[in-house]
Amino acid sequence: MIPKVIPDIENVTQTAYPITPATIEKSGTAPIEKITPYKTIAQNKYSLTNTLKTQDAKRDLIFALDPVSFAAHVVDFDLDTWQVRALRSPAKRQIFNCTRQAGKSTTAAIKALHRAIYFPRSLVLLVSPSLRQSSELFRKVTDLTDHLPTSPRLTEDNRLSLTMQNGSRIVSLPGKEETIRGYSGASLIIEDEASRVPDDLYRAVRPMLAVSRGQLILMSTPFGKRGHFHDEWTNEEPAWERIMIPASACPRITPEFLEEERRSMGDWWYRQEYECQFVQTVDTVFDYEMVMSAVSDEVKPLFAGVEK
Numbered sequence: 001m002i003p004k005v006i007p008d009i010e011n012v013t014q015t016a017y018p019i020t021p022a023t024i025e026k027s028g029t030a031p032i033e034k035i036t037p038y039k040t041i042a043q044n045k046y047s048l049t050n051t052l053k054t055q056d057a058k059r060d061l062i063f064a065l066d067p068v069s070f071a072a073h074v075v076d077f078d079l080d081t082w083q084v085r086a087l088r089s090p091a092k093r094q095i096f097n098c099t100r101q102a103g104k105s106t107t108a109a110i111k112a113l114h115r116a117i118y119f120p121r122s123l124v125l126l127v128s129p130s131l132r133q134s135s136e137l138f139r140k141v142t143d144l145t146d147h148l149p150t151s152p153r154l155t156e157d158n159r160l161s162l163t164m165q166n167g168s169r170i171v172s173l174p175g176k177e178e179t180i181r182g183y184s185g186a187s188l189i190i191e192d193e194a195s196r197v198p199d200d201l202y203r204a205v206r207p208m209l210a211v212s213r214g215q216l217i218l219m220s221t222p223f224g225k226r227g228h229f230h231d232e233w234t235n236e237e238p239a240w241e242r243i244m245i246p247a248s249a250c251p252r253i254t255p256e257f258l259e260e261e262r263r264s265m266g267d268w269w270y271r272q273e274y275e276c277q278f279v280q281t282v283d284t285v286f287d288y289e290m291v292m293s294a295v296s297d298e299v300k301p302l303f304a305g306v307e308k
C-alpha cells in the first residue's frame with residue numbers, strides 16, 4: 001500500500017508533482033494542452049490563465065495530471081499499489097486478475113470519472129456481465145461525484161449513463177452484445193468481472209478502439225479456463241500489461257478470514273476466488289490440459305476454408 005499523496009498546493013512547483021513534460025508522461029495522461037482543468041469545465045467561469053492563479057486551479061491541474069491525487073479526494077482511503085498502477089499506467093491494454101473484494105469496481109469507477117472529467121468529449125464504456133452489476137457499478141460512479149469539491153455539471157443523468165457539460169459520457173452497459181452496438185469512438189472501455197462477460201460482447205467491443213486508439217482494461221476474478229479473460233491472460237500477447245492481485249496481497253483481507261473460507265468453501269472455490277487461479281470448471285468432461293494436449297498446430301484442418 002502506498003501512502004495517500006495530497007500534494008501541497010501552495011508549493012505545487014516544488015512538490016512531487018512539478019508540472020513538467022516528464023510528469024505528464026509519468027502520470028499517463030494527455031499532453032497538457034489537451035487537458036481542461038476541472039474548474040473550467042465545472043463552472044465555466046475561469047480562463048485557463050486566470051484559473052492558474054487560484055489555489056483551486058492548481059489543485060485541478062494536479063487532479064487532471066494525476067488520477068491518484070484525484071482519487072485521494074473522491075475516496076476516503078489510501079489506494080493499494082495495484083490501484084495506483086491501474087490509474088496511472090499509460091498502457092493501452094491492461095488486465096487485472098484479482099481476488100474477490102480487491103477493489104476492482106471502485107478502481108473502475110475512479111478511472112471512468114477521471115477520464116470523463118478531464119478529457120472533454122470522452123466516451124467511457126463500463127461493461128459488466130449483468131444489468132444488476134452494471135447498475136451497481138454506475139452507482140459507484142455517481143457516489144464518487146458526491147465527493148468532488150465541485151460536482152461536474154451534467155446535461156443528462158440516467159440510471160445507467162451520464163453526460164457532462166464538457167461533452168463526455170459515461171455509459172454502464174450490461175453484458176449483451178446488442179447493447180454495445182451503436183457506440184463508437186470509446187476512449188476508455190473497462191470490463192468489470194470480465195471472466196463472466198460473454199465473448200461475443202468482447203468481440204463487438206474491440207473494433208471500437210481501432211479509430212479512437214483508446215484504452216481497454218479487463219478486471220476480474222477468474223472463472224475457469226475459458227473465455228476471453230482467460231485467453232488474454234494466458235496468450236502472451238505483448239500488448240497487455242498483466243497484473244495479479246491475490247487475497248494475500250490485499251491488506252483488508254485477513255489470513256484468519258481466508259482460512260475460514262478455504263475450510264467452508266473448499267479448495268477449488270478458494271483457489272479461484274482468492275488465489276486468482278484459473279481452475280478447471282467443475283462441470284467439464286475433459287479437462288483443459290487434456291484437450292490442449294490433443295490439439296496440434298501441425299495438422300491441417302480437414303474442413304479448412306469450408307463456409308457454413
Ligand SMILES: Nc1ncnc2c1ncn2[C@@H]1O[C@H](COP(=O)(O)OP(=O)(O)OP(=O)(O)O)[C@@H](O)[C@H]1O
Binds near residue numbers: 077080099100102
Ligand atoms: N484501497 C482501498 N482501501 C480501503 N477500502 C477499499 C479500497 N479499495 C476498495 N475498498 C473498499 O473495498 C470494498 C470492495 O471494493 P469493490 O467493490 O470495489 O471490490 P471488488 O473487487 O469489485 O469486489 P467484488 O469481487 O465483490 O466485485 C468496498 O467497500 C470499497 O469501498
Ligand SMILES: [Mg+2]
Binds near residue numbers: 104
Ligand atoms: Mg466488483
